[in-house]
Amino acid sequence: MPRSIQLNGRGELTHLLSTEELPRAILQKILDHASDFLDIDRMEVKNADFLAGQSIFNLFFENSTRTRTTFEIAARKLSADVVNLNVSASSTAKGESLLDTIDNLAAMKADMFVVRHNQAGAPYLIARHINQVAPHIHILNAGDGRHAHPTQALLDMFTIRHFKGDFHQLRVALVGDVLHSRVARSDIHALSTLGVPDIRVVAPLTLMPSGLSEMGVKPFTNLDEGLEGVDVVIALRLQNERMRGAMLPSPQEYFKHYGLTEQRLRRAKPDAIVMHPGPMNRGVEIDSVVADGAQSVILTQVTFGIAVRMAVMHLLSEVRP
Amino acid sequence: MPRSIQLNGRGELTHLLSTEELPRAILQKILDHASDFLDIDRMEVKNADFLAGQSIFNLFFENSTRTRTTFEIAARKLSADVVNLNVSASSTAKGESLLDTIDNLAAMKADMFVVRHNQAGAPYLIARHINQVAPHIHILNAGDGRHAHPTQALLDMFTIRHFKGDFHQLRVALVGDVLHSRVARSDIHALSTLGVPDIRVVAPLTLMPSGLSEMGVKPFTNLDEGLEGVDVVIALRLQNERMRGAMLPSPQEYFKHYGLTEQRLRRAKPDAIVMHPGPMNRGVEIDSVVADGAQSVILTQVTFGIAVRMAVMHLLSEVRP
């Protein structure tokens, strides 16, 4: 098997593109380091200066204020200089190619690119190119098409480890539009690598991806059955544009069969936690009583996301090609 | 009377939402502290580090580059990290509720929200919610609908005090579209609290708000009469979209009756100052000769606005819930 482009010759993480090919040791190293930053934050220390003088470019070919903001805050807390580029609005409008844009930004003394793109694989294309022309620059995938969203998966793993301690006894259910979810895909790979023995997907047949059994994932079309005895429920966002297509009858109908309500949640373990990557559609994939309830750790995920992104950026910055 | 949500249990300012309910001592404390920052600035000291490591979010649900910039500069001069969010363009487009957006940003380790919203009361809604979920975060109203614009009022008060020394002998006239002006509303409350004995409003009947007499304000429909012997003239912006409605015949007609010209200004005291919150419509509510004349302190207001916003941010940052 060819070595992943995410690792350098010494097996160190040099780009974070996906959780798919990452060894368990690297996942654990990131989670451990994120704990350090959570502690620093609690001590109310001022910004760390680990990345002082470094330039981090947020290259968002697809708009996402929320995700962009979490990376911006993480970078600033490390004292990096952050440059935000809404790339769709600029050079691509002038007909410049993606790789010419990358070459130019690399020439502006960049140290790291945080890339979001609506095409699956775009961060890989950029990483392969950067390895040729400017291998000291690190690529961080902030979501590419339906493919991967590795920092979201890492903060999900951090959240699960924080509340459940160990991965080896867990039953985890991902509920909703798994087919279109890059978060679900990245979560499944990370959960599997970290040793979760029972990973479940609950979705209507029209939103159920193929190839689940090869990944060791159990499919359920019935929500009650899927939630039976789970430790962790990860509710997924149902995107509006998919709610009025051939795939789904109506938001009301979807909520009736797949909405996470208090009553449904009783099938899970009493101390099960409820997660969601946000933004939520209240009353569609999740009931407000559950979203704001005692088992919800949804906002804790957001806070942990800053520490996890700080950890990834700091670790990448210390690696040489 | 219930205590204002702007104050904490010890009577300290914890959110700045309006000048309406603020005690005189707090208004004066802000003005006094702004003087300190004006002095620091004149000494050409580098940025103060009072807010180093703190994250200030500019949440602009209504676009305003000018106002956003003044808050951004003030925050940076205090060494805060500033994150600009044009919120209308982001999560709300994905159907997320206002309070879910607030919850998420609060979870990103925010210390202060500067909020601008086209709905009156939105900053109050946010402050009430924040007091429940993250009471360490301070809310700063940067303009909400037709309701309030407290930092503009405070910089207006700072300007008046700077040039006139004491509030207790003053005659102040607000001229123009008072009905739609959040600046006028906030100015009137502040002037009244600070002890100005003669507050006047000059406007056509169609732009004259009700309830002025309860506030101790004298209405005038004749500009010459309203300006008679005043110490301070605050000209208000006439918004373009209101110039061609049932309310007003035409910009020319408006200027003829309510435009501030040199000739009109002669009714005021010889040392009267002319103020305007900007941006100006030259030739509509104010003549260029007056706007650029010796009595105009319009640009001084802008400079003082930085010091006043620094003072408010610094004072808020020192208050615990």
Added chain:
Amino acid sequence: MPRSIQLNGRGELTHLLSTEELPRAILQKILDHASDFLDIDRMEVKNADFLAGQSIFNLFFENSTRTRTTFEIAARKLSADVVNLNVSASSTAKGESLLDTIDNLAAMKADMFVVRHNQAGAPYLIARHINQVAPHIHILNAGDGRHAHPTQALLDMFTIRHFKGDFHQLRVALVGDVLHSRVARSDIHALSTLGVPDIRVVAPLTLMPSGLSEMGVKPFTNLDEGLEGVDVVIALRLQNERMRGAMLPSPQEYFKHYGLTEQRLRRAKPDAIVMHPGPMNRGVEIDSVVADGAQSVILTQVTFGIAVRMAVMHLLSEVRP
């Protein structure tokens, strides 16, 4: 001859608006100082603090993410506070005049304005006004209409000097849409002042400006002849909107006659360098083999551009009116 508005009473550079009127000593001083910043950068020192506490406003009346980013990075590497203003989207929409906008921003304690505007001469208008109202503020032209783009010309000169050492023996060809190019205009003035004896322009007649001979520039309509024995080729961007007008038949036809290919380039000296201000239209004004070839220094130009802009900002910041 009246003294240039770019220089103060002591002959020092106080605004950078054009290369046209600048004495050779000032051009050389900027190039020399840029070398210092290039060295600092190579030593991997953290940001210099020459502009700490200073506020630089990027006033882009015309959108350009790429150019704005280079100025933003340069300013941050000098530890300045940078405020980005996309001005077309803000106050001008509210009917405020250009100079009222400038007055307001000046009152916000600005130290430098980086101005881009689609109207030739706008930065001069601003500089003349600033000299009256706030002469401590420096104006830096980041491109005005078809008139000038002085920092691009300076980085081009820096690049030429870096690779060719001395200007006095050089043959330099500018190829393409010279008529609409502010880069070409600024390059020609700088090359001439720095003593380049043979400056050539290669363009179809429809894109050839008048007045070249007065500037000592030799016009060529034949690419092979124009490239004969040159040391430096500066390819110019052909703007898309001009490709389908009366001026040009088609991109393919243009490439056939004026596209820079390997074969064409053989007419130049074997060690000739190829430059382009970007963004490139590959296959229109330049062939990919040349753009990515051994003689291309196009990305080096981008890197040098950061150092040159740092040098200009630092030199301006040290000059008093």
